[in-house]
Amino acid sequence: xxxxxxxxxxxxxxxxxxxxxxxxxxxxxxxxxxxxxxxxxxxxxxxxxxxxxxxxxxxxxxxxxxxxxxxxxxxxxxxxxxxxxxxxxxxxxxxxxxxxxxxxxxxxxxxxxx
Amino acid sequence: xxxxxxxxxxxxxxxxxxxxxxxxxxxxxxxxxxxxxxxxxxxxxxxxxxxxxxxxxxxxxxxxxxxxxxxxxxxxxxxxxxxxxxxxxxxxxxxxxxxxxxxxxxxxxxx
Numbered sequence: 386x387x388x389x390x391x392x393x394x395x396x397x398x399x400x401x402x403x404x405x406x407x408x409x410x411x412x413x414x415x416x417x418x419x420x421x422x423x424x425x426x427x428x429x430x431x432x433x434x435x436x437x438x439x440x441x442x443x444x445x446x447x448x449x450x451x452x453x454x455x456x457x458x459x460x461x462x463x464x465x466x467x468x469x470x471x472x473x474x475x476x477x478x479x480x481x482x483x484x485x486x487x488x489x490x491x492x493x494x495x496x497x498x499x
Numbered sequence: 500x501x502x503x504x505x506x507x508x509x510x511x512x513x514x515x516x517x518x519x520x521x522x523x524x525x526x527x528x529x530x531x532x533x534x535x536x537x538x539x540x541x542x543x544x545x546x547x548x549x550x551x552x553x554x555x556x557x558x559x560x561x562x563x564x565x566x567x568x569x570x571x572x573x574x575x576x577x578x579x580x581x582x583x584x585x586x587x588x589x590x591x592x593x594x595x596x597x598x599x600x601x602x603x604x605x606x607x608x609x610x
Binding site for chain 1: 503508530531533540541542543544545548550588590592594595596597598599600601602603
């Protein structure tokens with residue numbers, strides 16, 4: 386197992402376009418999390434899944450953001466009608482159990498909206 | 500409202516000496532505290548955690564101290580090594596899924 390994999394590593398898009406990011410978690414981890422990190426700040430929680438169920442999504446930044454984990458394995462995060470303020474690092478993490486045992490993060494997808 | 504604060508954006512320490520990174524929090528309901536380390540172009544890596552019912556946890560060169568009355572925790576690295584140069588994040592758990600993060604402290608180990 387090579388850890389949590391995120392694709393693409395970098396994405397440059399024009400304002401108003403839709404983007405989709407993919408996360409492949411560690412295979413035996415049942416929990417998957419999405420965070421956003423902007424420069425000089427710590428990660429900010431967006432949403433999480435336990436298996437295929439999205440158990441918390443109220444922290445998604447707006448209705449332009451959505452996430453799926455259709456078969457309880459990989460997940461996608463979509464941002465519709467991107468805005469310049471969406472430019473950030475989007476981090477995916479997975480864990481076998483509770484958050485306080487520590488997550489394993491991927492390397493992130495850096496989004497730049499021009 | 501920043502519930503987890505790391506007030507030092509950066510810290511420079513001589514190789515071989517002790518590095519002490521500090522973190523303050525405001526929410527007394529946090530039940531676990533964690534430290535993560537981040538290198539450029541990589542995701543954060545879990546280092547060490549501590550339950551709110553304990554005051555110290557040690558793992559090799561890393562020790563975390565928790566002072567609940569002061570709502571303060573610290574990470575000690577002894578001895579500091581060049582590979583320890585990174586950004587260190589303090590995070591706190593208030594549920595079984597979400598972590599609340601500080602803004603990070605950049606640690607520079609000087610040879």
